[in-house]
Amino acid sequence: MLLEVRNLFRIKIFCPLGLLALVLLGAVLVSSSLPPAPAQQPSTGSSAPISAGASQSVTPGSPVSTPIAQPQQTSLNIVVLDPAHGGTDPGARGQGGIRESDIVLDLAAQVRRALEAQGFQVVQTRQGNENPSFDDRSATANAQRGAVFVTLHIASTGLPGTVRVYVNSDLPAVTEANGLIPWDRAQAPFLGLSQKFGDLVQGMLAQRFKGSPDNARTAAVRQLRTTAAPAIAVEISSVVVEDRTALDRMAPGVADAIARGVAAFKPSYVIPAGPGALP
Amino acid sequence: MTPRWKVGLIGGLIIAVVAAAIYFPILRRRVKRAARLQQQSEEQARRELTQPVTINPGDPRVKTKLFWGSDTDDSTLVPVTVELPLSNDPVLRSKQVLNTLFAGPVDADLRTLPPDAVLLELYILPDGTAVADFSEALATSIPSGIVSEQLAVDSIARTLEANVPQVQRLKILIHGQEMETLAGHLDLTGTFIVNTKPAQTPPKPGNR
Numbered sequence: 175m176l177l178e179v180r181n182l183f184r185i186k187i188f189c190p191l192g193l194l195a196l197v198l199l200g201a202v203l204v205s206s207s208l209p210p211a212p213a214q215q216p217s218t219g220s221s222a223p224i225s226a227g228a229s230q231s232v233t234p235g236s237p238v239s240t241p242i243a244q245p246q247q248t249s250l251n252i253v254v255l256d257p258a259h260g261g262t263d264p265g266a267r268g269q270g271g272i273r274e275s276d277i278v279l280d281l282a283a284q285v286r287r288a289l290e291a292q293g294f295q296v297v298q299t300r301q302g303n304e305n306p307s308f309d310d311r312s313a314t315a316n317a318q319r320g321a322v323f324v325t326l327h328i329a330s331t332g333l334p335g336t337v338r339v340y341v342n343s344d345l346p347a348v349t350e351a352n353g354l355i356p357w358d359r360a361q362a363p364f365l366g367l368s369q370k371f372g373d374l375v376q377g378m379l380a381q382r383f384k385g386s387p388d389n390a391r392t393a394a395v396r397q398l399r400t401t402a403a404p405a406i407a408v409e410i411s412s413v414v415v416e417d418r419t420a421l422d423r424m425a426p427g428v429a430d431a432i433a434r435g436v437a438a439f440k441p442s443y444v445i446p447a448g449p450g451a452l453p
Numbered sequence: 454m455t456p457r458w459k460v461g462l463i464g465g466l467i468i469a470v471v472a473a474a475i476y477f478p479i480l481r482r483r484v485k486r487a488a489r490l491q492q493q494s495e496e497q498a499r500r501e502l503t504q505p506v507t508i509n510p511g512d513p514r515v516k517t518k519l520f521w522g523s524d525t526d527d528s529t530l531v532p533v534t535v536e537l538p539l540s541n542d543p544v545l546r547s548k549q550v551l552n553t554l555f556a557g558p559v560d561a562d563l564r565t566l567p568p569d570a571v572l573l574e575l576y577i578l579p580d581g582t583a584v585a586d587f588s589e590a591l592a593t594s595i596p597s598g599i600v601s602e603q604l605a606v607d608s609i610a611r612t613l614e615a616n617v618p619q620v621q622r623l624k625i626l627i628h629g630q631e632m633e634t635l636a637g638h639l640d641l642t643g644t645f646i647v648n649t650k651p652a653q654t655p656p657k658p659g660n661r
Binding site: 258259263265266267274308327328329330331332333338340344358393394395396397399407409411412 | 526527528596597598599600601603606633634637638639640642643645646
């Protein structure tokens with residue numbers, strides 16, 4: 175069958191276009207069927223005067239350091255809240271689709287309001303469903319002056335309705351001659367303050383949630399190790415509840431206890447002046 | 454009227470798109486299954502190379518403390534004493550007590566470690582650091598959370614402390630690799646203190 179010249183021209187135009195459309199459709203289908211790529215980690219904040227190590231992925235033992243000691247006295251006015259997990263990492267998962275990453279994000283909003291009501295400025299390590307690295311979260315905290323750090327978790331186990339506070343286990347404190355401490359042991363000089371802060375918050379929580387311990391416990395929590403500030407992890411038990419309503423009911427009490435704990439800790443927060451004079 | 458070749462072309466495109474929509478998810482599942490099978494076969498090969506150390510009935514029987522979960526407080530450990538024939542060699546002895554620990558208590562609710570996790574290899578460095586390599590299930594099957602991960606590591610460390618005095622510290626590897634965390638919380642980049650006392654020779658049979 176003979177084709178007109180105009181039809182031949184259409185074939186030349188539409189055939190490649192059709193094939194291109196097919197390839198694009200195929201690519202879209204493949205990408206939609208694959209698991210979501212890890213969320214791009216947000217930058218650590220434009221206002222953050224991050225040290226050489228703060229924006230890097232630092233491995234333990236790395237020589238990269240972060241300056242901790244400040245020349246002036248600083249008072250506590252900032253709370254860095256870290257809703258754990260997020261993005262492709264949902265954290266603990268319970269029945270009925272309960273995801274730790276979602277619950278702690280909502281909890282962080284309540285804690286934020288309670289802290290702001292007490293006059294504290296609040297910085298969050300994530301605002302939405304992203305998953306910054308441990309180091310990026312620590313960098314957000316380490317860029318602040320006069321801050322404490324609170325990472326929020328929901329456990330898979332434990333007596334439902336109880337809350338536990340953790341501080342980092344002993345870390346060998348190493349301060350270099352220039353007054354810097356290694357990034358991977360940034361928490362070491364703050365362990366004493368962290369324990370005091372943790373005990374105060376745990377005490378507030380124990381008053382509200384029966385069965386919770388009276389004092390903060392120690393554990394090798396990865397997130398706390400690289401944080402150069404008094405730092406605690408707050409873990410609520412647990413995702414084994416039938417639906418998240420039980421956890422949502424705990425949120426106002428947890429938020430209030432954390433805010434009161436921070437306020438009670440404020441007079442104890444003294445970061446000594448000068449290198450080598452860390453707490 | 455639309456020429457026949459156009460109808461054919463559009464029809465062909467629609468068929469191709471529908472076929473792709475059906476085929477690509479199937480292809481994705483096959484790729485994932487192949488990756489999983491490869492991972493399992495690697496683990497199997499590793500297990501075959503590192504046969505678990507079994508209890509030798511000829512070894513002297515000693516009272517062995519194993520740390521499992523408490524039935525009254527699920528955030529604490531309690532020692533359970535059992536009598537086991539244990540080797541005097543610290544490496545063999547460590548493997549024997551950890552294999553028994555991983556076999557788990559009679560009451561599954563008191564477990565601190567996943568039932569499908571196993572010790573793949575263990576050796577002790579001259580400074581008393583025990584390097585223990587566990588199967589991937591230790592990280593993937595453990596309930597996520599600070600309390601559960603801490604209990605798992607504590608049960609291993611305290612069981613070693615109670616039964617193998619040569620072990621001063623514990624380094625945990627997962628499938629031969631150093632991991633940043635156990636299951637998202639507990640730091641595995643360092644070592645855990647097992648025993649602060651100087652290394653001792655194992656107690657004589659019947660003294661414990």
